[in-house]
Amino acid sequence: MRESTINADRVEQRINRLAEIGKISDTGVCRLALSPEDREAVELVKGWMEEAGLMARIDAFGNLIARMEGGNPGAPALMLGSHIDTQPYAGRFDGIVGVIGALEVVQTLVEQEIVPPFPIEVASFCDEEGCRFNKGLFGVRGLLGRLEEGELERADKHGVTRRDALLAFGGDPERFAECEYEPGNVGAFLELHIEQGPVLEALDAPVGIVTGIAGPLWWTVDLYGFAGHAGSVPMPLRKDALVGAAQVISGLRALAVSEPGAPTVGTVGSLKVFPDSRNIIPEHVQFTVDLRDIDLARRNRLEQQLRELLDATAQEHGLRYEIREDTNSEPRYCAKRLKSAIREAAQTMELAPPPELMSGPFHDSLAMSYYCDYSMIFVRCREGISHNPKEYASKADIATGTELLYQTALKLILDAQGKDG
Numbered sequence: 367m368r369e370s371t372i373n374a375d376r377v378e379q380r381i382n383r384l385a386e387i388g389k390i391s392d393t394g395v396c397r398l399a400l401s402p403e404d405r406e407a408v409e410l411v412k413g414w415m416e417e418a419g420l421m422a423r424i425d426a427f428g429n430l431i432a433r434m435e436g437g438n439p440g441a442p443a444l445m446l447g448s449h450i451d452t453q454p455y456a457g458r459f460d461g462i463v464g465v466i467g468a469l470e471v472v473q474t475l476v477e478q479e480i481v482p483p484f485p486i487e488v489a490s491f492c493d494e495e496g497c498r499f500n501k502g503l504f505g506v507r508g509l510l511g512r513l514e515e516g517e518l519e520r521a522d523k524h525g526v527t528r529r530d531a532l533l534a535f536g537g538d539p540e541r542f543a544e545c546e547y548e549p550g551n552v553g554a555f556l557e558l559h560i561e562q563g564p565v566l567e568a569l570d571a572p573v574g575i576v577t578g579i580a581g582p583l584w585w586t587v588d589l590y591g592f593a594g595h596a597g598s599v600p601m602p603l604r605k606d607a608l609v610g611a612a613q614v615i616s617g618l619r620a621l622a623v624s625e626p627g628a629p630t631v632g633t634v635g636s637l638k639v640f641p642d643s644r645n646i647i648p649e650h651v652q653f654t655v656d657l658r659d660i661d662l663a664r665r666n667r668l669e670q671q672l673r674e675l676l677d678a679t680a681q682e683h684g685l686r687y688e689i690r691e692d693t694n695s696e697p698r699y700c701a702k703r704l705k706s707a708i709r710e711a712a713q714t715m716e717l718a719p720p721p722e723l724m725s726g727p728f729h730d731s732l733a734m735s736y737y738c739d740y741s742m743i744f745v746r747c748r749e750g751i752s753h754n755p756k757e758y759a760s761k762a763d764i765a766t767g768t769e770l771l772y773q774t775a776l777k778l779i780l781d782a783q784g785k786d787g
């Protein structure tokens with residue numbers, strides 16, 4: 367591999383510095399969206415953007431966006447970015463690598479005195495993770511005018527609504543409309559991200575080119591039974607909501623593994639039991655469902671089977687149920703022209719051709735895919751561990767990914783200059 371242009375030490379230092387904010391252990395971070403820690407982190411990154419000579423602003427949705435003007439300010443921008451909010455039990459790299467990497471690319475362009483023909487924007491989107499208000503990709507969807515009814519009224523575990531959290535953060539629901547992007551403001555979006563899976567490690571490849579994102583189906587399910595004394599109500603007379611939930615949870619797993627070799631995944635990651643007492647038969651259970659597949663037809667089939675399972679389980683135990691669909695995204699494929707640009711950039715770097723792979727997790731790119739061409743570069747991470755303080759990507763791999771992003775941006779710049787000249 368050729369020597370890189372980007373500054374790998376600066377990237378590493380910034381990643382480590384960000385990990386200090388919301389630190390919960392040696393390598394663990396908790397930086398929930400719209401929390402004071404999130405705000406502190408956004409301010410820190412904003413400072414770095416300004417240091418690099420960029421204009422940076424925090425918009426009404428809580429997004430941090432920096433801009434490097436190009437030769438033609440009216441041309442559709444190239445946007446690079448990701449997110450810096452984290453899960454409650456997270457590592458240092460998920461999202462962060464994409465924001466710091468994007469900033470590094472633009473800072474390097476500035477230092478190399480390269481003036482692109484189009485503007486380049488670096489985005490750190492607000493609340494990608496979606497764990498606090500149970501719905502992700504908030505900032506990027508806001509920017510693209512894709513928020514849904516009632517999103518500001520969603521409350522976190524402590525009853526704080528998104529509206530209040532956003533206001534405390536410095537966002538402003540009154541200014542949403544004026545902060546939305548028009549169609550064509552951005553012509554292409556590139557996101558650098560750790561893989562969060564084991565594929566690149568198994569292939570012994572530092573980076574990979576993403577072909578598309580498997581869309582998640584997210585539900586919140588409520589099962590209602592009837593409370594009673596755990597000591598006196600005979601088993602045949604019970605309406606135990608937790609027994610019903612247990613059956614659905616193990617049934618979801620059985621469905622997800624029903625087709626051998628398929629990349630389908632199904633998870634129940636959150637469960638609330640009411641009244642949550644050892645002496646009372648559970649009356650109400652609420653749980654989440656996360657079902658993903660790159661094959662939409664197969665996912666739809668499994669969804670139907672899961673609905674049937676819920677129905678049968680409710681009948682068997684005398685329960686009532688409600689399904690709230692929180693998110694239903696279809697798989698979204700990366701633009702051929704951007705994948706080719708990444709492939710050619712890898713050649714310029716004299717890298718072995720990066721493998722191509724699908725993304726099971728969703729990313730800010732998923733929302734961008736409805737607005738403009740997008741593609742992603744994945745960076746190998748250890749044992750595929752993510753959403754865990756043990757998450758790890760090496761300095762060298764992150765540098766390779768960042769350089770690949772830089773060379774890809776350079777390629778797009780040269781292509782556009784070629785067309786103009």
Ligand SMILES: [Zn+2]
Pocket residue numbers: 449460461494559729
């Ligand atoms: Zn992420």
